[in-house]
Amino acid sequence: MAQQVLNVTVPAMAEGSYPIVIGSDFLQSLWPEIERQWPQRRAFVVTDANLVRAGLLDRLLAGTDVPRYVIDPPGEVSKHIHTASAIVEAMERAFLGRDTLLVALGGGTVGDMGGFAAAIYKRGVPVVQIPTTTVAQADSSIGGKTGVDSTLSKNAYGCFWHPAAVYIDTETLRTLDERQYCAGLVESVKHAAIADAAFFGYLEDHIDAILARDTDVLEHLAYENCRIKAAVVAEDPTEKNKRRILNYGHTLGHAVESASGFALLHGQAVAIGMIAAGHLEQAMGLVGDDRLERICRLLEKLGQPTRIPPGISKATLIDLLKRDKKAVRQWPRFVLLEQLGRTWCKDNQWAHEVRPDLVEAVIDRMTAS
Amino acid sequence: MAQQVLNVTVPAMAEGSYPIVIGSDFLQSLWPEIERQWPQRRAFVVTDANLVRAGLLDRLLAGTDVPRYVIDPPGEVSKHIHTASAIVEAMERAFLGRDTLLVALGGGTVGDMGGFAAAIYKRGVPVVQIPTTTVAQADSSIGGKTGVDSTLSKNAYGCFWHPAAVYIDTETLRTLDERQYCAGLVESVKHAAIADAAFFGYLEDHIDAILARDTDVLEHLAYENCRIKAAVVAEDPTEKNKRRILNYGHTLGHAVESASGFALLHGQAVAIGMIAAGHLEQAMGLVGDDRLERICRLLEKLGQPTRIPPGISKATLIDLLKRDKKAVRQWPRFVLLEQLGRTWCKDNQWAHEVRPDLVEAVIDRMTAS
Numbered sequence: 001m002a003q004q005v006l007n008v009t010v011p012a013m014a015e016g017s018y019p020i021v022i023g024s025d026f027l028q029s030l031w032p033e034i035e036r037q038w039p040q041r042r043a044f045v046v047t048d049a050n051l052v053r054a055g056l057l058d059r060l061l062a063g064t065d066v067p068r069y070v071i072d073p074p075g076e077v078s079k080h081i082h083t084a085s086a087i088v089e090a091m092e093r094a095f096l097g098r099d100t101l102l103v104a105l106g107g108g109t110v111g112d113m114g115g116f117a118a119a120i121y122k123r124g125v126p127v128v129q130i131p132t133t134t135v136a137q138a139d140s141s142i143g144g145k146t147g148v149d150s151t152l153s154k155n156a157y158g159c160f161w162h163p164a165a166v167y168i169d170t171e172t173l174r175t176l177d178e179r180q181y182c183a184g185l186v187e188s189v190k191h192a193a194i195a196d197a198a199f200f201g202y203l204e205d206h207i208d209a210i211l212a213r214d215t216d217v218l219e220h221l222a223y224e225n226c227r228i229k230a231a232v233v234a235e236d237p238t239e240k241n242k243r244r245i246l247n248y249g250h251t252l253g254h255a256v257e258s259a260s261g262f263a264l265l266h267g268q269a270v271a272i273g274m275i276a277a278g279h280l281e282q283a284m285g286l287v288g289d290d291r292l293e294r295i296c297r298l299l300e301k302l303g304q305p306t307r308i309p310p311g312i313s314k315a316t317l318i319d320l321l322k323r324d325k326k327a328v329r330q331w332p333r334f335v336l337l338e339q340l341g342r343t344w345c346k347d348n349q350w351a352h353e354v355r356p357d358l359v360e361a362v363i364d365r366m367t368a369s
Numbered sequence: 370m371a372q373q374v375l376n377v378t379v380p381a382m383a384e385g386s387y388p389i390v391i392g393s394d395f396l397q398s399l400w401p402e403i404e405r406q407w408p409q410r411r412a413f414v415v416t417d418a419n420l421v422r423a424g425l426l427d428r429l430l431a432g433t434d435v436p437r438y439v440i441d442p443p444g445e446v447s448k449h450i451h452t453a454s455a456i457v458e459a460m461e462r463a464f465l466g467r468d469t470l471l472v473a474l475g476g477g478t479v480g481d482m483g484g485f486a487a488a489i490y491k492r493g494v495p496v497v498q499i500p501t502t503t504v505a506q507a508d509s510s511i512g513g514k515t516g517v518d519s520t521l522s523k524n525a526y527g528c529f530w531h532p533a534a535v536y537i538d539t540e541t542l543r544t545l546d547e548r549q550y551c552a553g554l555v556e557s558v559k560h561a562a563i564a565d566a567a568f569f570g571y572l573e574d575h576i577d578a579i580l581a582r583d584t585d586v587l588e589h590l591a592y593e594n595c596r597i598k599a600a601v602v603a604e605d606p607t608e609k610n611k612r613r614i615l616n617y618g619h620t621l622g623h624a625v626e627s628a629s630g631f632a633l634l635h636g637q638a639v640a641i642g643m644i645a646a647g648h649l650e651q652a653m654g655l656v657g658d659d660r661l662e663r664i665c666r667l668l669e670k671l672g673q674p675t676r677i678p679p680g681i682s683k684a685t686l687i688d689l690l691k692r693d694k695k696a697v698r699q700w701p702r703f704v705l706l707e708q709l710g711r712t713w714c715k716d717n718q719w720a721h722e723v724r725p726d727l728v729e730a731v732i733d734r735m736t737a738s
């Protein structure tokens with residue numbers, strides 16, 4: 001149970017930083033450690049029905065009687081403000097006060113819901129994140145972003161609420177099905193593409209071991225993902241500017257995800273968004289290497305879609321882009337690559353205006369049968 | 370339209386501080402000023418039906434077509450998570466993004482709901498507070514606390530969300546009825562009692578002008594209230610310790626308010642709580658001046674209750690005290706005075722354990738007919 005620890009520095013946090021602990025097969029011994037770290041606090045666990053079925057909640061709690069909320073059904077469909085209210089009311093019913101420690105065990109939805117509920121409960125209680133999916137271990141558990149859907153749109157609600165600690169046990173990834181597992185790896189491809197060409201090469205070279213869920217490779221992946229993300233977050237914790245590079249592939253990605261009625265997983269949609277960004281780069285003259293081909297090939301090896309699925313209309317996507325939460329005057333900005341491992345920065349901006357006709361042309365090109 | 374400006378320093382805020390602008394009769398010229406200050410942002414106004422009826426929304430907007438949400442019915446009954454959701458959805462329907470500036474025009478409920486909605490909308494947008502009641506101008510608009518009720522309890526939801534600016538036009542107080550106006554002045558008595566004996570003397574000396582809503586006196590009151598509160602907030606923005614002194618009178622106050630089914634206004638309940646604190650001080654030997662008599666006399670001149678109303682049982686109050694959100698092991702702590710203008714600090718703590726039997730005796734004493 002060798003563990004690596006990264007510290008994320010957050011200037012705006014009162015505490016200043018939080019640790020990310022990375023290892024494998026330590027979930028069953030984590031609870032006493034959490035109790036040691038926060039002796040004055042009363043724990044409340046948020047998890048989902050998948051985690052319960054996979055036995056991970058039992059592995060964490062080992063029979064300890066801790067009040068909890070189990071999100072059911074699991075997944076995006078429950079990432080809704082109604083679930084946040086249900087979690088808050090469950091904490092109230094357990095007579096929990098401001099001395100609560102919320103522990104979120106699960107994937108992206110659990111992390112978002114747990115983090116958001118912690119942020120809004122009695123003016124904020126600390127949250128410990130224990131991500132159990134590729135996407136959550138690479139991305140959503142780190143950085144303090146929470147997003148919750150309204151009846152009208154995705155991530156209408158949200159707070160920046162940095163975790164008190166993140167515990168990543170890569171062993172938990174073995175419970176994922178192939179589709180979830182691979183889609184989550186898209187965030188690793190994203191990190192490599194925006195920040196580290198050498199890491200991109202590592203992903204290409206170790207694709208078989210990655211697909212085989214080799215323990216050492218999984219730990220290395222988790223470490224590199226956290227290192228890259230933590231560096232970006234520390235520089236810009238509340239996304240005033242440079243942190244936007246983490247949105248690479250997410251602008252069209254969110255629209256496609258939403259338009260698919262969430263039939264596409266987040267990672268699958270981001271894969272499509274990354275390819276779209278590549279085409280936009282070419283249309284805008286940001287060319288000079290074979291990165292689009294390499295990204296496309298790597299995503300295909302991970303079984304990810306690289307075209308917009310039939311049944312999603314251009315009009316729907318354009319409407320969703322106009323409602324993008326980062327839209328300025330009803331049109332979103334796009335993060336683009338300058339070369340593999342580096343995002344394009346112009347006039348100190350990392351997200352760029354792109355003419356609507358260029359976006360429409362790329363949608364056409366990626367939709368045509 | 371001479372204005373005074375106070376700056377509140379908040380170390381944990383990215384921006385570092387925000388201004389409180391105090392004057393009278395400037396509401397009708399404020400909107401262009403807001404547009405000048407935040408040229409890149411799109412405004413959304415939260416207000417309530419009382420403000421609309423009193424003509425204050427028109428006075429602020431002067432026919433400008435700004436998207437808005439009008440809380441109806443006004444008051445505590447709408448300080449609910451459902452109202453927060455309705456505000457968020459109204460902002461979504463207006464296609465507002467993260468470049469929104471939320472402007473809250475109204476009393477405590479409007480300020481709480483506007484502040485909370487701003488805190489949770491798309492991970493946070495700035496809020497400008499324009500308080501229009503005595504209680505909001507003295508207290509709730511400053512300091513960044515927001516609280517929203519759940520179906521189960523008061524202030525179950527909330528965030529610390531400091532305003533981008535506060536504009537206090539004392540002229541707006543003329544629209545308040547006598548009951549609301551006077552109850553809100555209890556927060557001024559509180560500030561004087563905990564922090565400034567000279568200000569307490571000013572309140573005693575100018576009681577007639579205060580009741581007559583004299584412009585100069587109202588401006589002075591607003592300034593002193595903000596000065597006292599801002600100093601406390603700057604020292605402890607997220608209430609780790611000293612900020613608790615602002616809870617003077619609020620511990621039993623919240624319980625009485627809740628037990629009355631909100632028939633008592635917040636200020637009326639705090640008046641009762643302040644008298645209770647005075648009796649507790651005497652029971653604990655914190656005596657030596659005539660402050661309890663002076664506080665009692667001043668509150669009576671303001672028409673405030675100083676006894677627990679019939680129909681509120683001791684058992685109900687004790688139960689509510691145990692559920693206080695600041696309770697430690699199901700018993701709240703009390704802020705007490707050492708002398709007029711100074712709170713009692715012991716072992717670096719500003720809120721104190723008080724034996725339940727002493728609290729029960731005080732409740733008996735203040736209830737007996």
